[in-house]
Amino acid sequence: MAEEEKSLNFIEHIIEDDLKEGFDKEKLRFRFPPEPNGYLHIGHASSICLNFGLGEKYDAPVNLRFDDTNPAKEEQEYVDAIKRDVEWLGYKWSEVRYASDYFQQLFDWAVEFIKNGKAYVDSQTSEEIAAQKGTPTTPGTDSPYRNRSVEENLDLFQRMKNGEFESGTHVLRAKIDMSSSNMLMRDPIMYRILHKAHHRTNTDWCIYPMYDWTHGESDYIEQVSHSFCTLEFAMHRELYNWFLEQVSNPNQVQPKQREFARRNLSHTIVSKRKLLRLVEEGIVNGWDDPRMPTISGLRRRGYTPESIKNFVKTIGIAKRENLIDVSLLEFHAREDLNKKAPRIMAVLDPLKVVITNYPENTDEYVDSENNPEDEVLTYRKVPFSREIYIEKEDFREEANRKFFRLKLGGEVRLKNAYIIKAEKAIKDEDGNIIEVHCTYDPLSKSGSGTEESKRKVKGTLHWVSIKDAKEVEVREYDRLFTEAEPDRHEGKDFLEFVNPDSLRVIKGYVEPSVEEAKIGDHFQFQRIGYFNVDPDSTNEKLVFNKTVGLRDSWAKIDKS
């Protein structure tokens, strides 16, 4: 297999440079570090593909590490969902780790900090500490507790751990520099008291380490060589390195943090906090609602792992601001599904057609290709009959030459079946067309080899035999937000831009072969789009999600 990819992203350049400078390839090690406080979304897919992709490229281990230092927000449900999503994308982690695995080690190191005068217990309120922190343009001031004795600090810290104090009464702070231009270096908090059960350590601890104190040390413990995170952590790097210097042994790998820009997708949001609001406020039906940009939502919508991975590969990784149009994601869904999804016929907005010269009671089946993209074509039998449904929009009483579909006096081919001619439109008392009478050419049957079957007619329509069709529920989705960047309108809440018409539930009529469909199966409804079977389906009624429509160049012509 010849791989042509030669251009590297800036992260790969960093690794290549390190290798060139003598870093041992065998020591390359990565990690994907989600906080289990929500479901993974399309933005995380970039990080997952980056880290696990690097693991595959360099044959290096990649840990799945849960950053579980805040029991107030984290839950086992999220741990399970995250594992499921990473596996579904097709990646294998070396080990599952938890930051909470390191609580004891972190505590022991913190005690060393105190003994070395690198940390102290501050007994002020969070407001007081915030006030002393200064601002980005003015330096902070020292806490009155900054110079407590080692003995007092040790005693206090131990009693914090023992649960002798109320939440919020004391914190352990690193003693660094209150006048640093980097606010994070102004004596950052290492521990806070939180009397809250943790999803893994239960009530073993009532002090919990903060992110900055935990993350880099976890990387170090796991001997992660390259630790990638998003741009907003760039300022944390100085602190990451400072903490590392205090504990690290020079013979060990010194993890290197580097930052990349988060990917922003148009017409949606990629923020767990905001996604949680959509779920909690009932705007969507859960984290896996097919309108959600979560991995589980996309899966339910009908996206394949390959389509997501190809999308991520295409958008790449860099450091600049970006807004990726959601249509690119849709392109990758079509690209993958075009190869994989079997074609079937379904009518979603039915108009009855009666073929007046077709015999009343016959059982005729026509051969239909399952997928014209397959190298070896396979076929199935589809029942044809005197009364069929076509799409309402495929018939007009009158139309110009650009309209390739059925019009009075005009001919079209019924896909895989016969050429028909529209003779008469039947209307109700309000003038709505409720039925079209046609005649067919019995010699024009597809594949029969006759002269008539080879005739070229401009339009080809999909159809279903009314007596054989299966009624199904079809859920059509539109973008969840009406604005490209719903969370970037100053002074406005992103929920103001929720698209009220993002879900449309309709009835559809599908050829009988769908009876064998299983949950998750993908199909192309010919001339319409890609659909998959939703888990809400029952034995009585199948439910389909519209993943994405086919490209529709007619829609553009018709509009002009």
Place this chain on the structure above:
RNA sequence: UGGCCUAUGGUGUAAUUGGCAACACAGCUGGUUUUGGUCCAGUCGUUCUAGGUUCGAGUCCUAGUAGGCCAACCA
């Protein structure tokens, strides 16, 4: 009145590290087609600005400009 980061077609990302600006998507023109799908061909650029170094600058230097991030006992 600070610090850190970024700037390449409509969008996203490249450019063998100083050597003809490329790829994908979108758009537009055509062609093929029993899916107005797929596929194929063509088309679409003052590399943020101004100076400078150089035979040669997207790449290096200087000065601007624009945008993002930084003051949670969140991650």
